[in-house]
Amino acid sequence: MKRKKLSCIALLLFMFFAFGIVAESVALAAPIGEWKFDEGHGILADDSSDQGKTGRLWGAPTWVEGIRSKALQFASSADYVQVAPSVSGSLNTLCNWSITAYIKPTGTGEGYVYSEKDHENNLCLYISITEDDGIKVATNHSLRPGWDTYQTGSNKIKRNEWNHLVVTLENGGVKADSGIVKCYVNGALAGEGRLGCSGTSFSYSGNAIPYCITKSDFDKFTVWLKTSLQGNETKYFCMRKVPGYTPINPSTMFQFYEDFESGTAASSKWQYIKNDEKGSGGIFTDWKFDLYSVGATQPPGFGTICYLAKIPLSLIPVGTALHWSSENYMNWSWSTFTYSYSIGLGTDQSRITIHDAGSYTYDVIIKRVSTDGWEFDIYRDGEYFESKALTQSFTSYLLFGMNSYRGGNGLTTNARMDNVIVRTYASIEPTVSVFEFTDYYIVSVKNNLGTALTDYQVPIPAAQLGILNTTTSLEMKQVTKAW
Structure with a gap:
């Protein structure tokens, strides 16, 4: 086995x-x-x-x-x-x-x-x-x-x-x-x-389960399915790479989703703020990973700029979490410079610094735990970095994004974000295990809470399924165990 x-x-x-x-x-x-x-x-x-x-x-x-x-x-x-x-x-x-x-x-x-x-x-x-x-x-x-x-x-x-x-x-x-x-x-x-x-085998039947595949930075792919779990329940799913199945659009899986692959940033969703004429912002075609992302660039000269997502609070109800990936990097010319990045959150009138960032890749998860209660989990280069809590009353929109500041000569700073998702969250995420066999996979999903999870979006690391694109055809069905 x-x-x-x-x-x-x-x-x-x-x-x-x-x-x-x-x-x-x-x-x-x-x-x-x-x-x-x-x-x-x-x-x-x-x-x-x-x-x-x-x-x-x-x-x-x-x-x-x-x-x-x-x-x-x-x-x-x-x-x-x-x-x-x-x-x-x-x-x-x-x-x-x-x-x-x-x-x-x-x-x-x-x-x-x-x-x-x-x-x-x-x-x-x-x-x-x-x-x-x-x-x-x-x-x-x-x-x-x-x-x-x-x-x-x-x-x-x-x-x-x-x-x-x-x-x-x-x-x-x-x-x-x-x-x-x-x-x-x-x-x-x-x-x-x-x-x-000495036991019985499994069987599976019924309609195929809808799924989607997302791609964040560094060619990290994730397969998502939506399921409901009773307290401490474990469900099993059989996945086969066979033709005839098409991943659904991620926007139908999540409360909010944006990956900018259309090459545009709708003004109704995104707001660009700057306090000088030095910087610029918009859609980047990334030179490292060949994907689109929204961001801002700051050439030599002083200034602070920010590109913010503008998401209605109605799309981030209590019990959901907003997740995005970002990357900061610099283009060097000579060494006389100062710089900083910060991850920002705010309203139309003000911005709140969540984290003073460096030249790293970040994953940020913002959890809405109550009407005015927010928790932030920050991961740097794939590793857990820090958490913060905030009590703040926002108006009709939540704005979040990246600030970029630089000073000195010969340095260009860049800050960008991609793969923005709002989804349901649990205080303890379900445990996902992948079991690989000759021509199929069995995926187990265990609810680690004593309370039920309803229509929960479950992430499955696509690398464990051998998936390296967002269009892979998968037959995904729930396993019915006969014991």
Whole structure:
């Protein structure tokens, strides 16, 4: 099964015998980890691949002679080697993988050759030698209950002897009985079969769900869908890249949307303010990202200019948030200068500085928490920067934008904004997880609040869906789980 997780996952090698391992991804066609266990001393096991995942010994494993140089011997399940996940994820995030090891089991009972735990420290995958000397492979799905398992017949592994074990998985997925497991011992096929499912699979039906795709700075694309969630509810959606579907216009998804791709700035929506004749403002054709944006430029000479969005307060009701992206940059000539930027908010009569900005890219979220209550979350170059609160009574319009000030010689400053959105917000955003399979994606959306969210606009990072344009055809349907 292939699952993408948001947090780092530890891979655990639990072994009760001398052991060496290579984990190989079919998709990558190169090892994602190799531990020869030839050190012979210490608590570290070097990774011989180019992934740099040095293993750490825990418990009381001992260094012994192996089939090739040294090996590790494990007396109980408390003895193991812990390694980091690969750059492409752990084995349980891959649809295709293979693992090979030299093993010499001793004693009786079942023991793990290899296992993984998820970000909540729950066992989610293991390969074991069974009590009757068979080979067992098991994975646990997050999208449906129960373990999927495959087990060979008995007497495939010989105790007290070295065995060369290879286990592979091909075309694993979330559906029941997906994935072919093959087990080899000393070069001979010891068993082959599907990962049987102890739970039921999913199904989906009904009309396709409307969606839109937006693009902000730095070619960041986002897929949006609108859904309602009860308190603490999780919904699942299946997405497939198939022809015949067209994204809706973002203006029908949000309370307010403007990306300036038409190359115009309507005077009813935008207001340009300046207090001298030095600067200018309007629509920019961006030289970096090949998109339109509204902004202002300040050539050599003193002055303050501002380009402001003019949005009726009726389009920003209590419980919604206004979000925009901006970028500031300078063109250099020589070094005698002073400059500053500020993110502004105000009415027709006054402007209020939210943040004194520098030459960065900003994402600004303005939340209307009450009639006169506003909260601001500011992100700089994609990282959270600061938050502010403001109590202010505005008139019929909300104006916001960028100021640009410069002094000295030979310097031009530019401030611009793009991808302006007004949408519903929650005090804690829903958690969105993307699970990638061979020809489709499963997206889970979890409401983290105890109260319901109605017609909530959910953002999905398009990069996780492999989407790099705003016109991708997606079939998007809600998954109906049968358990």
